Amino acid sequence: MGTQNQNPFKWRHFQADLILLCIRWYLRYALSYRDLEEMIAERGLHVDHTTIYRWVQRYAPELEKRCRPHLKACNDSWKVDETYIKIKKTWVYLYRAVDSDGQTLEFFLSPTRDAEAAKRFFCLALHVTAGCVPQECPVVLQKIITSSK
Secondary structure, three states: OOOOOOOOOOOOOOOHHHHHHHHHHHHHOOOOHHHHHHHHHHOOOOOOHHHHHHHHHHHHHHHHHHHHHHHOOOOOEEEEEEEEEEEOOEEEEEEEEEEOOOOEEEEEEEOOOOHHHHHHHHHHHHHHOOOOOOOEOOHHHHHHHHHHO
C-alpha cells in the first residue's frame, strides 16, 4: 500500500470497501475465511476464501502499521504487575503493564519466570504502545529501553 496518494487497491477485481470489510471482519472477529466467503455470498457477491486469504496477507500488515499509532494512547508512567495464575490446570506467569490511569497496555503469559520472559514482555509492550516510552518505569524496563537505542 505504497504512498498515501496512490490507490492501494488498483487493479483489484473488487471494490476497496469490500476488501477492507473482509480484512476488518477477519482480524476483529473469530471468523474463518470460509465463514467470510459465506457472509459475502449472502450479500450477493461471490468471493473465494483463498482470495480473502490473499487480501489479509497483502493488506493486514500495512493496516496495522497505519492504525497502531491510534490504538493505545498511553501516558508516560507505567507500573508492571507480575503474578502466578492457573489457566486450564496449568500454572503460568502473567506479566501486565498498566499506565497511571489504570489502563492495561499489554499482558504476556509465560510458563517461566526468568529474564528472557521479562525482556520479551517489555519489548512487546514497547511495540504495542507504538513507541510511547514511559518516563517513570521499572528499573528492568529502563535497562531494556537504553540497550535498544
